[in-house]
Amino acid sequence: MSLIASLSLADLAALLRGAPRRCVVTSHVRPDGDAIGSALALALALQKLGHPVVVLNEDGLPDALRFLPGGERVTRPSGAVDADIVFALDNATQPRLGDGVNAAIAGVPMLVNVDHHLSNTRYGHHHYIDSASPATGQIVAEWLEAAEVPLDAAIAENLYTAISTDTGSFQYSNTTPATYRWAARLIETGLDVGELNRKIYQSSPLRRVKLLGELLQVLDISADGRVASWFLTAEMAGRAGALPGDSEDMIDHIRGIDGVVVAAFFEELPDGKVRLSVRSKDARFDASALCGRFGGGGHRMAAGARLAGPVGEARQRVLSSIHEALIAAIPA
Amino acid sequence: MSLIASLSLADLAALLRGAPRRCVVTSHVRPDGDAIGSALALALALQKLGHPVVVLNEDGLPDALRFLPGGERVTRPSGAVDADIVFALDNATQPRLGDGVNAAIAGVPMLVNVDHHLSNTRYGHHHYIDSASPATGQIVAEWLEAAEVPLDAAIAENLYTAISTDTGSFQYSNTTPATYRWAARLIETGLDVGELNRKIYQSSPLRRVKLLGELLQVLDISADGRVASWFLTAEMAGRAGALPGDSEDMIDHIRGIDGVVVAAFFEELPDGKVRLSVRSKDARFDASALCGRFGGGGHRMAAGARLAGPVGEARQRVLSSIHEALIAAIPA
Numbered sequence: 001m002s003l004i005a006s007l008s009l010a011d012l013a014a015l016l017r018g019a020p021r022r023c024v025v026t027s028h029v030r031p032d033g034d035a036i037g038s039a040l041a042l043a044l045a046l047q048k049l050g051h052p053v054v055v056l057n058e059d060g061l062p063d064a065l066r067f068l069p070g071g072e073r074v075t076r077p078s079g080a081v082d083a084d085i086v087f088a089l090d091n092a093t094q095p096r097l098g099d100g101v102n103a104a105i106a107g108v109p110m111l112v113n114v115d116h117h118l119s120n121t122r123y124g125h126h127h128y129i130d131s132a133s134p135a136t137g138q139i140v141a142e143w144l145e146a147a148e149v150p151l152d153a154a155i156a157e158n159l160y161t162a163i164s165t166d167t168g169s170f171q172y173s174n175t176t177p178a179t180y181r182w183a184a185r186l187i188e189t190g191l192d193v194g195e196l197n198r199k200i201y202q203s204s205p206l207r208r209v210k211l212l213g214e215l216l217q218v219l220d221i222s223a224d225g226r227v228a229s230w231f232l233t234a235e236m237a238g239r240a241g242a243l244p245g246d247s248e249d250m251i252d253h254i255r256g257i258d259g260v261v262v263a264a265f266f267e268e269l270p271d272g273k274v275r276l277s278v279r280s281k282d283a284r285f286d287a288s289a290l291c292g293r294f295g296g297g298g299h300r301m302a303a304g305a306r307l308a309g310p311v312g313e314a315r316q317r318v319l320s321s322i323h324e325a326l327i328a329a330i331p332a
Numbered sequence: 333m334s335l336i337a338s339l340s341l342a343d344l345a346a347l348l349r350g351a352p353r354r355c356v357v358t359s360h361v362r363p364d365g366d367a368i369g370s371a372l373a374l375a376l377a378l379q380k381l382g383h384p385v386v387v388l389n390e391d392g393l394p395d396a397l398r399f400l401p402g403g404e405r406v407t408r409p410s411g412a413v414d415a416d417i418v419f420a421l422d423n424a425t426q427p428r429l430g431d432g433v434n435a436a437i438a439g440v441p442m443l444v445n446v447d448h449h450l451s452n453t454r455y456g457h458h459h460y461i462d463s464a465s466p467a468t469g470q471i472v473a474e475w476l477e478a479a480e481v482p483l484d485a486a487i488a489e490n491l492y493t494a495i496s497t498d499t500g501s502f503q504y505s506n507t508t509p510a511t512y513r514w515a516a517r518l519i520e521t522g523l524d525v526g527e528l529n530r531k532i533y534q535s536s537p538l539r540r541v542k543l544l545g546e547l548l549q550v551l552d553i554s555a556d557g558r559v560a561s562w563f564l565t566a567e568m569a570g571r572a573g574a575l576p577g578d579s580e581d582m583i584d585h586i587r588g589i590d591g592v593v594v595a596a597f598f599e600e601l602p603d604g605k606v607r608l609s610v611r612s613k614d615a616r617f618d619a620s621a622l623c624g625r626f627g628g629g630g631h632r633m634a635a636g637a638r639l640a641g642p643v644g645e646a647r648q649r650v651l652s653s654i655h656e657a658l659i660a661a662i663p664a
Binding site for chain 1: 500501502503504505506507508509510511512513515516517519520524525526527529530533534535536537538541542544545548549551553557584585586587588589590591613
């Protein structure tokens with residue numbers, strides 16, 4: 001392998017096929033299915049090839065991913081790790097590995113950064129970034145194929161979970177023909193696709209279901225039907241027993257309503273500020289510009305901001321701003 | 333083609349490649365994505381091959397499927413159709429085509445029944461039943477391939493919708509490696525997979541979202557956390573503006589709660605009776621046996637019954653029966 005920063009898939013494969021190295025596999029803080037699934041798949045493959053391997057994550061294994069084969073290997077950092085090489089997966093910037101992980105791997109002589117985020121900063125000694133790939137799990141699948149590591153059911157279950165979760169069950173625009181073909185190959189290792197998807201998708205904590213009930217009680221639809229919004233106060237979160245992060249993605253429920261062009265979510269934060277999330281369903285309405293008026297930003301279809309509270313006042317200000325911008329962008 | 337009742341894929345292909353016939357394509361009442369998607373895909377292919385074609389459905393085109401290419405072709409039956417051949421797709425029994433459709437096609441000399449339902453009664457002059465196929469759309473894809481009809485984007489969008497909806501976005505246990513490989517081939521015709529999935533999945537009528545809010549208000553979890561239930565009265569449905577069928581699949585929200593083994597849904601019907609739906613998440617609890625006690629039936633994991641009302645009394649009787657059966661089946 002040449003000492004260039006940017007690796008090829010063949011270079012990555014050579015790392016797996018080389019002499020045993022003590023490996024660390026890690027991924028980003030608050031890990032999702034792609035972070036954990038791709039890390040565990042790589043760790044299981046490394047072990048098969050005779051490399052001792054440690055799987056580190058700043059926040060450990062989320063409860064919702066405990067079903068993944070090898071999940072018990074995920075440990076939180078505690079002190080320096082004695083290793084030869086670190087693989088950082090699905091992680092765009094080095095700080096996003098977490099302070100504990102960065103401290104633990106500080107003395108390891110080689111850091112390899114493998115990711116699919118467009119925003120990846122190319123940190124580390126070497127990197128392989130494929131931003132056309134919908135999931136780091138799909139990159140790991142190609143990597144193991146290049147290294148001629150046979151897929152087994154345990155590796156496949158991790159890769160399927162990684163790919164499925166990062167493509168919204170094969171629905172997002174990042175999904176490619178290769179994604180579906182990988183799904184076919186992965187389940188051919190003997191996966192029970194119905195059972196696995198139940199584990200991935202049909203397992204919500206009761207508090208999330210209760211939280212949805214709270215939010216639906218305060219659902220507001222504008223007179224013209226084009227703006228849907230709801231809000232979450234500390235009191236509502238308390239009644240549901242919600243934890244931080246439980247409200248993530250819930251805006252999809254109102255974004256999906258027929259006729260809605262803009263969805264807005266207002267969440268009261270512990271510091272009294274209000275977190276605003278805005279989703280647009282029509283590119284003529286720029287969510288990023290709207291949030292920019294309140295000191296935030298993001299993308300055209302999805303953006304956010306932090307506002308001064310209380311929630312009621314923040315809502316009024318933002319909703320009237322949305323209506324104004326919406327009428328200008330897309331006359332009713 | 334020989335005059336045997338059971339056709340091969342080659343026989344089906346020969347029907348498409350033969351001399352022009354006046355065709356009717358139809359499917360079941362209250363059509364879903366597979367019924368309409370497979371019917372429109374076949375109709376578009378027949379047209380390409382020079383066959384005049386009429387698409388009939390007893391209930392017409394559902395609003396949620398108006399985006400499908402060719403959707404404007406779907407008509408409700410009105411009087412007898414003058415045609416040479418009827419293709420009945422995704423329809424298990426002849427009555428399920430609907431009275432109007434059956435009257436309209438009564439004079440057509442050949443009825444070909446193409447379906448994936450295990451329960452298909454083999455009605456019609458000829459049939460092709462593949463119960464291992466997750467969707468009639470997947471059968472139509474194989475049929476068009478056998479007939480060497482090139483896929484185009486319009487056909488592919490219908491087939492993708494058929495296959496995706498009948499597999500729960502490639503999640504159900506009926507999904508096979510071939511299903512994913514068909515998805516790859518279909519999107520290779522140039523489909524925008526993100527846009528198409530938004531049309532399929534992110535478009536709920538407001539009344540369905542409101543209905544979910546009503547149901548979540550009456551969510552009941554048993555003391556041991558193993559039984560989740562809710563109910564729908566006519567009053568609640570009225571507040572949400574719900575239409576018949578809107579509550580379908582909503583039981584998935586409570587079946588998916590962590591720790592829940594049995595989910596039950598009680599719906600007040602216009603005749604004052606109560607429709608019970610039961611879902612089991614553990615094969616040791618037999619939903620079918622439970623519903624059998626109330627004159628109903630179904631499968632081990634999903635069953636139903638109709639009970640005398642009012643809802644409150646039906647709930648009490650059924651929930652105590654569920655608890656008793658659950659303790660016997662799976663001691664806490």
